[in-house]
Every structure is written in structure tokens, then in C-alpha cells.
Amino acid sequence: MEEFFYQATIYLGAAVIAVPLAARLGLGSVLGYLAAGIAIGPIFGLTGTETEDLRHFAEFGVVMMLFLIGLELEPRALWAMRDKLIGLGGMQVTASTLVLMAAAMAAGEPWHVSLAVGLALSLSSTAIVLQTLSEKGLMRTGGGRSAFSVLLTQDIAVIPILAFLPLLGSYAIPQFTTDGSISRDSAGHGGGHGSLSLVDGLPGWAVALVTLAAIASIILAGIYLTRPLFRFIHASNLREMYTALALMIVVGISFLMTLVGLSPALGAFLAGVVLANSEFRHELESDLNPFKGLLLGLFFITVGAGINYRQFLADPGDLIGLALLVIFAKGVVLFAVGRAFGLRRRRLWLFTLSLAQAGEFGFVLLAFSTQLNVIPAALSEKLLLVIALSMLITPLLFIAYDLLSKRMGDALQEYEPDEIDEEGPVIIAGIGRFGQIVNRLVQASGFKTVVLDHDMEAVQLMRRFGVKSFLGDPTRPELLKAAGIAKAKVFVVALDDPEGVVKMVAYVRRSYPELHIIARAKDRNHVYELYKAGADDIVREMFDSSVRAGRYVLENVGLSEYEAAQAAQTFYAHDRTNLRDLAQHWIPGVPASQNPAYIDRARELEKAIESAIFEMAERKRKKSAEAAE
Structure with a gap:
């Protein structure tokens, strides 16, 4: 227990000191967390072997982040992003993999090792990028939405990459230990759920069915079970039960996804999208946001604390150079892909600089590749440092974007x-x-x-x-x-x-x-x-001013001010009523031009407006004629 309190004090104390300081200096909270980790790890040596275990626990913050992002996206909005998800994201992953693979082959690595390296380094840091975009208010910008599309594609791409890596293992040369036996490096985390897996030992078609059943169960539970559950919790009048239910939803979905071999983050995102239209969405957001922030902060601290400083000090120039090379190579690819998809100026630079680093999924893929003997252990250790260094450099890339943004005259300020x-x-x-x-x-x-x-x-x-x-x-x-x-x-x-x-x-x-x-x-x-x-x-916005402009037109084509005012008032009253009528025929996401029932009713109501104004004018003329007689 004393050890736990000691570690908690060290980690929280470092965060409380470093993060506000970084924020006051305009460097962002992510760089503050990373700096806190470096301080308590490589610099002062206050951490131990618990860092790696804490990192895997803190990765749950990424899962919560994607769940909360899913809550902001309706299924219709997600479908509208399909071109960016498939085109923009797919092209980025493919092109980055090929470029980094070519660089590894140029350094003398075999093609299967180079391909595994390219796949691991092609993925960016979901945690750092989304956290920084949210802090800076850039998530809703064109560049921010494009970056999010790529990150979501990368999270989905982890699944086929994990399925593909064992195929590269057949090309690997067995590594022998000092006693002559074949090495079985277990440093990876790919098989952490073997005893509880629902798909181990099943044929391919059965795995597909179980996976689809798990996804379908998430969708159906989100549609039919969450509302009764929340109403039941609401009846208890215990606020903490809302928090418990929100945590249970995310933890349960993550557990189900790991049982079928899928990404917990992907499952949580899917659940968030399903619940986007729920009346309890805001309660879920307010309950989970504090947990998400703390876990993400802990994740960033563990990245900084987990740096192997001895290996880094042995050849810092080589490692920093490799990290910069990865950032440059990915940046070139991102710049080209962004321009191909119509991004320009600030949006293009935000898209390029925000995604140029390697990410946390690279740790998983490298460990899994090492376990399969696809990537040698020594190279894997080196690449783990390269990934960590590229993540450390990312906040500086956002600072570079801020400087570019100010030069372009459209900077955002918090x-x-x-x-x-x-x-x-x-x-x-x-x-x-x-x-x-x-x-x-x-x-x-x-x-x-x-x-x-x-x-x-x-x-x-x-x-x-x-x-x-x-x-x-x-x-x-x-x-x-x-x-x-x-x-x-x-x-x-x-x-x-x-x-x-x-x-x-x-x-x-x-x-x-x-x-x-x-x-x-x-x-x-x-x-x-x-x-x-x-x-x-x-x-x-434009209706009242347009009606007034129409009234001025009527006054200048022959009507009196009173007649024009009466026509405008009649038009206003009928249009207001008609909108409520047409709202019953409106279908979300379907253009009015493709909705026959809406078009027919709109025509009927338009004729009704014309008839009402004509009848009003006729009554006025009759009264004027009678008064003249």
C-alpha cells in the first residue's frame, strides 16, 4: 500500500507542477504531461517497472476519448465522412507505409521487416492529436475534421494489420538463444486474452460470424437497452450511479471487443455513434470527461517516463535523426494527400503537422511483430524510442502550426x-x-x-x-x-x-x-x-428582412403602404404555419428535391398563400369601391 501511495504522489505531483506551467507558457497540456514523465523517469529516476503496466491501463483514456467523439457524431454524419475515411485515410496509411518501408529497405533491412516497420510507423497518435485539437478548438475546422477522419481510419486499420503480421512471420529467420533454442519473445501484448477469447481455434467463417454478432449486439443494446437502464438509474436519485453506468458501458464494450480480437477503441467509437441521438448523451459526456482527461494525462506521463534513457544517451543523434526522418517522410505524404483532397493553406498545414508523428498503436504493433520474430528485438527497442521521440516532438509541431496560422492572419486564441x-x-x-x-x-x-x-x-x-x-x-x-x-x-x-x-x-x-x-x-x-x-x-436569418424588402417592392409597383403591409403580414402568417406543416413531411438527410411528398405539399401550400393574398386584396378593393359609392 505504501508503494501505491508513493507512486500516486509522484505521478500526480509531477502533473500538477508541469502541466499548468506548460499551459501558462502556451505549450499545451500534452507537452506538460510528457515533460512530467521525463522528469520523474529518465531525469530523476523516481519511477520503476510499473510504468509499462500503467501505460496499458492509461490507454483506456483513448477508448473513452473515441466513445465521446462518437457521441458527437450521428450515423448520418459518419456516413457523410465515408469518402474521407476510405479515400483520405486509406491513401495516407498506404502511402506512408510504402515510403517508410522503402526507407527501411534503403537502410539494409529485409523487405518483410521493412514492411512491418512501415505499417507500425504509418499510424499516428490518436491520443495526442485529438487532445490537442480539442484544447485548441481546432476539431471543427476543415483540417481538424480531416485529421480525425485519418485517425479513425488508422484505428480501424489496426485490425487487418494485426491479422496480416503473422503472414510476415513465415519469412522471418528464427532467433536463437544462447543455449541454441528458438527464441519465443513474449514482450508483445497481442495474446493477452487467450484464455477468454471467443474466437481462438475457430475457423475463419466462425470468427467472422462471432465478430459480426458482437458488433450487432453493441448496436442493438445501444438502441434498445440504454434508455430503460438510464430510466432505472434515474429512479434511484443517486448521481453516482450515472457515473457507474457510463463507466460500465465503456468498460463492457471494450471487454467484448477484446474477446473477439477487435480494437476496444473502435468498439467504443461505434457505441458512441449509436448513442449520439440518445437523450442521455450529455449525461454520458459529463460523467466520462473527467476520467478521460486523467487517464490520457497518465498515458502521456508514462510515455515520457518509459523512455530508455541509457539507450538514448548511447546514440542520441541517431535516434533524434530517425524520429525527424519519420516526421518528415510522413509529413511529405500527408501534404501530398491533403492537397489531392482539396485542403489548402491553414487546413493543409494543420492536417500535415498534426499527423506527422508515429503513435501509441506503434508500440502494440512493434511488440507483436517482435513476438512473431518479424522484427528483431534490438531493432524493435530502437523503434520504440523513435516512436516516443516523435510523440514528444508533436506539441512542437502544433506550435509551428500556430506560428504559421498567425502569419496567415487567421489565428485562433483561447x-x-x-x-x-x-x-x-x-x-x-x-x-x-x-x-x-x-x-x-x-x-x-x-x-x-x-x-x-x-x-x-x-x-x-x-x-x-x-x-x-x-x-x-x-x-x-x-x-x-x-x-x-x-x-x-x-x-x-x-x-x-x-x-x-x-x-x-x-x-x-x-x-x-x-x-x-x-x-x-x-x-x-x-x-x-x-x-x-x-x-x-x-x-x-434572412426571412424577416426579405419579407420587408418584398413589401417595399409592392409599394413601388402600385400598392399603397397599407395594402403592401397587409400582403406582407398575410404572407408571413401563412409561411409560419406552412413550415410546421412541411416539417411533418421532411425527412432528415434527404434533399427536398428527392422527397415527392414534401414537394407536393409545398406546392399545395404555395397556392394557398397566393389565394390568401389574392382574397385579401379583393376584399380590400371591394371595400374601397363600396366606400367610393
């Missing part, structure tokens, strides 16, 4: 959220052009508002004009609670991110069913999504 010290009956999320007008009208009418926005420049601009607003991400539940949403009467979603507006409306409607929600919509399809999400009133 700010600490404000402490909200006011409450009011009206909360407005977003203080852009739309939110400003709403806020001015409400405040001019004598009602207090609480304005939230994540754009520091917009908040500062409003403060110059005497409009108090608070800096922070209004999509975060804890910020809404701090703003007093539980006591508010009206919530206005004025953000310029259509997807973010839908998600926020859906969350607020579930959490605060009595609150009146007014949402900003981009177009008709967005209106339908917001109706489905639970918005009470929806305002299209």
Missing part, C-alpha cells in the same frame, strides 16, 4: 471564461449581428438579459458600447447553469453555428422543459431540425 455574477429572465447565447438586435430591443423595453458568447472580440466590442456580456462557451451545461438558466423564462439561441444551435436546443429542451426557447435558423431545413429538437419559436 481565453479563460468569465465568472458570471448576474442573472436575468432572458439569456442570449451569441452576441453577433443577430443577437445584438435581440438584446438591444429586450433591454430597451426594460428587461434584464444575460449575454454569453465564446468570441472574445465580439464580447470586448459590446463592452465598449456599454453592453455587459460574458465570455464563455454557451454550449457548456455548467456555463448555462452559472448564468441562471434554471430561473430564466426565455432562452435565445443566436449562434451562427447551425449544428451547434440544434444541439443546444435539444439539450436545453431536455434539461429545462418549461423554458421558452427562441432559436436562430439558417434555412428551411434548419428550421425543421429545430422543430424536431424542441424550439418554441424559430427565426430564419
Whole structure:
């Protein structure tokens, strides 16, 4: 027990000191964790053999990360990414493998060893890249989405690579120990579940069936079992049970995936996608986020602490040179592939620099290859250091991207959220052009508002004009609670991110069913999504201004101001009613042009509007004629 407390104190103490320091220096938390690991490992020697065991435990943070990412992706959005998953990701893995294989062959390695090396080094670090993209707010950018697509493809590619490596073992030359027996290096982790495996000893067709059954069970359980489970937990009124259930879901899925020989991270991602439309999604996110952050931090620390400093000090120039060579080779491939898929400028550089390192799956593939005698043990030890060094260099690549981004004049900057010290009956999320007008009208009418926005420049601009607003991400539940949403009467979603507006409306409607929600919509399809999400009133960005412009047209082609105003008012009322009618015929993900029922109903309603305006005009003419007589 004393040893456990000692180790926990060392690891947590190093993180508490190094990570805030790195964050204050603008280096990011990942580099802080890596530096903490190097300090307690190679520099001060405070760690021991527990580092490797802790690393495998901490890799569960990657599993949680992919589960949470899956929660942000609906199946429809994942299907829309298929071109990037297959094309962009597939081309990156293939091209990087071939380039690195050629480099290994040029160094004198046999082709089967070179191929195994290329496969191991072609995969990037899911943990470091996704964590850094999230911290810097780059996940939703074009380059960030492309990087995520490649990382997801790489995670999927681990499965066929693990199945392919034993074939290379037939070309390997047996390694003999000092007593003349064949070496059976067991350093790998590929067979850690032999006694519990559901597929060991089964023929290929049976393995495929068991694997498909496991995936199908995850999908069906996510659709049919999670809601009853959460309702049952909700009835207990014990908040910690939500956390226990969230952990049970991720741990259980990971265990099932290992039983059938698949990646736990892939299974967790699949489960997250299935649960993306669940009303309990936000509860899952809030429960798992702290665990994900701590486990990922522990993983980064173990990477730094696990560096074999004696081997590194024996030839540091060679190892650093090899790490830089891997980064350069992969960077060239990524740059070419990114340009081929239409990425330019900032997006291209983010895509290239973020994925140029080797990743944590390389540790697994190298260990497995060594176990199969595909890669010699000495070369494997060297490559493990190369992978670790490339991961250490990754935060510096993101710093290079930040510098390039500033030179291109479109840099992103992070700010600490404000402490909200006011409450009011009206909360407005977003203080852009739309939110400003709403806020001015409400405040001019004598009602207090609480304005939230994540754009520091917009908040500062409003403060110059005497409009108090608070800096922070209004999509975060804890910020809404701090703003007093539980006591508010009206919530206005004025953000310029259509997807973010839908998600926020859906969350607020579930959490605060009595609150009146007014949402900003981009177009008709967005209106339908917001109706489905639970918005009470929806305002299209261009609709009111377009109706007013149409009214001016009518005034200048012969109608009086009163007649034009009546026509505009009739059109407005009918269109508002018609949208609710058409929302019943709208099918998510299907273009209106391919929906016959929607088209037919839209035509009927358009004729109804024309008839209503015509009848209104006729009544006006008759009244005018009668008055003239």
C-alpha cells in the first residue's frame, strides 16, 4: 500500500507542477504531461517497472476519448465522412507505409521487416492529436475534421494489420538463444486474452460470424437497452450511479471487443455513434470527461517516463535523426494527400503537422511483430524510442502550426471564461449581428438579459458600447447553469453555428422543459431540425428582412403602404404555419428535391398563400369601391 501511495504522489505531483506551467507558457497540456514523465523517469529516476503496466491501463483514456467523439457524431454524419475515411485515410496509411518501408529497405533491412516497420510507423497518435485539437478548438475546422477522419481510419486499420503480421512471420529467420533454442519473445501484448477469447481455434467463417454478432449486439443494446437502464438509474436519485453506468458501458464494450480480437477503441467509437441521438448523451459526456482527461494525462506521463534513457544517451543523434526522418517522410505524404483532397493553406498545414508523428498503436504493433520474430528485438527497442521521440516532438509541431496560422492572419486564441455574477429572465447565447438586435430591443423595453458568447472580440466590442456580456462557451451545461438558466423564462439561441444551435436546443429542451426557447435558423431545413429538437419559436436569418424588402417592392409597383403591409403580414402568417406543416413531411438527410411528398405539399401550400393574398386584396378593393359609392 505504501508503494501505491508513493507512486500516486509522484505521478500526480509531477502533473500538477508541469502541466499548468506548460499551459501558462502556451505549450499545451500534452507537452506538460510528457515533460512530467521525463522528469520523474529518465531525469530523476523516481519511477520503476510499473510504468509499462500503467501505460496499458492509461490507454483506456483513448477508448473513452473515441466513445465521446462518437457521441458527437450521428450515423448520418459518419456516413457523410465515408469518402474521407476510405479515400483520405486509406491513401495516407498506404502511402506512408510504402515510403517508410522503402526507407527501411534503403537502410539494409529485409523487405518483410521493412514492411512491418512501415505499417507500425504509418499510424499516428490518436491520443495526442485529438487532445490537442480539442484544447485548441481546432476539431471543427476543415483540417481538424480531416485529421480525425485519418485517425479513425488508422484505428480501424489496426485490425487487418494485426491479422496480416503473422503472414510476415513465415519469412522471418528464427532467433536463437544462447543455449541454441528458438527464441519465443513474449514482450508483445497481442495474446493477452487467450484464455477468454471467443474466437481462438475457430475457423475463419466462425470468427467472422462471432465478430459480426458482437458488433450487432453493441448496436442493438445501444438502441434498445440504454434508455430503460438510464430510466432505472434515474429512479434511484443517486448521481453516482450515472457515473457507474457510463463507466460500465465503456468498460463492457471494450471487454467484448477484446474477446473477439477487435480494437476496444473502435468498439467504443461505434457505441458512441449509436448513442449520439440518445437523450442521455450529455449525461454520458459529463460523467466520462473527467476520467478521460486523467487517464490520457497518465498515458502521456508514462510515455515520457518509459523512455530508455541509457539507450538514448548511447546514440542520441541517431535516434533524434530517425524520429525527424519519420516526421518528415510522413509529413511529405500527408501534404501530398491533403492537397489531392482539396485542403489548402491553414487546413493543409494543420492536417500535415498534426499527423506527422508515429503513435501509441506503434508500440502494440512493434511488440507483436517482435513476438512473431518479424522484427528483431534490438531493432524493435530502437523503434520504440523513435516512436516516443516523435510523440514528444508533436506539441512542437502544433506550435509551428500556430506560428504559421498567425502569419496567415487567421489565428485562433483561447481565453479563460468569465465568472458570471448576474442573472436575468432572458439569456442570449451569441452576441453577433443577430443577437445584438435581440438584446438591444429586450433591454430597451426594460428587461434584464444575460449575454454569453465564446468570441472574445465580439464580447470586448459590446463592452465598449456599454453592453455587459460574458465570455464563455454557451454550449457548456455548467456555463448555462452559472448564468441562471434554471430561473430564466426565455432562452435565445443566436449562434451562427447551425449544428451547434440544434444541439443546444435539444439539450436545453431536455434539461429545462418549461423554458421558452427562441432559436436562430439558417434555412428551411434548419428550421425543421429545430422543430424536431424542441424550439418554441424559430427565426430564419434572412426571412424577416426579405419579407420587408418584398413589401417595399409592392409599394413601388402600385400598392399603397397599407395594402403592401397587409400582403406582407398575410404572407408571413401563412409561411409560419406552412413550415410546421412541411416539417411533418421532411425527412432528415434527404434533399427536398428527392422527397415527392414534401414537394407536393409545398406546392399545395404555395397556392394557398397566393389565394390568401389574392382574397385579401379583393376584399380590400371591394371595400374601397363600396366606400367610393
